[in-house]
Amino acid sequence: MEKSFSVIEVLETSWEITKKNFLVIIGYSVTAFIVLALMQFTSMFLIGDGGFLSFIILFLVLILNSMATLGFYKLTFHLIDKENEDIEVKSVIPTWKNISSFITLTLFLGFIVATFNLIYQKLLTVATFSKFVDQLKETPIAVELLAVVAFVLLMLITMRFMFFPCFIVDDDSSSIESLRQSRALTQDNLLRIITVLLIVVGFIVLGFLALGVGIIVTYPFTNVILVVTYRKLVNSYVQEHDGQLPSAE
Template structure:
């Protein structure tokens, strides 16, 4: 669909409204995710031996898989909340069925970005933008890793520049969150994840304007 556009003000206004509506629950989920997935990774990277041992490599792999697993649950919860669907803390953990596809897609996605960085960065940005929405196709359609990546690529074909501006905003907000004693990320990451979900739902609904009418702030 040509001439699609993202209204960042309306997008974040709607997302912030949902964030406030479910404030205590969102902060609780983000804190759980932060403690179980982020802090162990940071601690390991800080104190990992200079010369990796077999044990440290195994631990690194386990922590990476755990972080990926919980990230899928977190994305699902934010996706459900923007539509006011009922969610529970258990939704952070009960994602065994789609996880394999998500794990494979995430691996391919990160390999693509890494290769893109070696190709003078711009290809990495392009890959990061065009394949951004693969988790949602896996969660909603139960797509395979390859199918989800392909669908993300095609659904974003008219929004590369708009998504670059959105991505810049997301990165900036989350950097500010990290710099605020590392605690600010508890507030910025759910907000930006909700905003990403709104873009996906608007695109999936073939909306020319993003957010679509269903996701405009009241």
């Protein structure tokens, strides 16, 4: 890997991009937030007890959320790779393939979470398991230990697959392909990626602590950090593998 690549370099580059294009980045983020908030607020009155209309509204919200997320990645890539070119509307609109890939992974993640929750609820109906959970809750140290283990596992999983939106936008990858590429890209950079991920989490927490208002600045900045990290990792990977991008194999 490229030896000059460092977390400090990522932060400095990300800050320069954010500072130079502050109005564009914040403007896009605020606009996307307002549109999504209005859409979700409206959906609360349109969604009834289910039915076809509710499904359509939820699907539209999912599409808009995917467009806003992927659009920000496209905007950031444009600011990095084409900094001297004007930004056009089409520069930040993801393709339908991008959107469908992102939605597929979003639904897949939701399915996994729902499945684990369902399994847990079913296990609670078993007297032995329910008694074990009650005893566990009465042992603070055990609960804290489980929380730490769960956090570490979540961080490791997130770290290996956190760049899938970048591959969807930058390489026009499919859902499964983007996951495999993200895993390949992060294979030999675990320590630096963990550091970047912890910094990102720290900035998001700071944003929420600032009465929630700070998230308007910290959230876009953290996404710029992720895109810059991705770009540097890809450049290093290409140098090491004779011009080859991370494969989906």
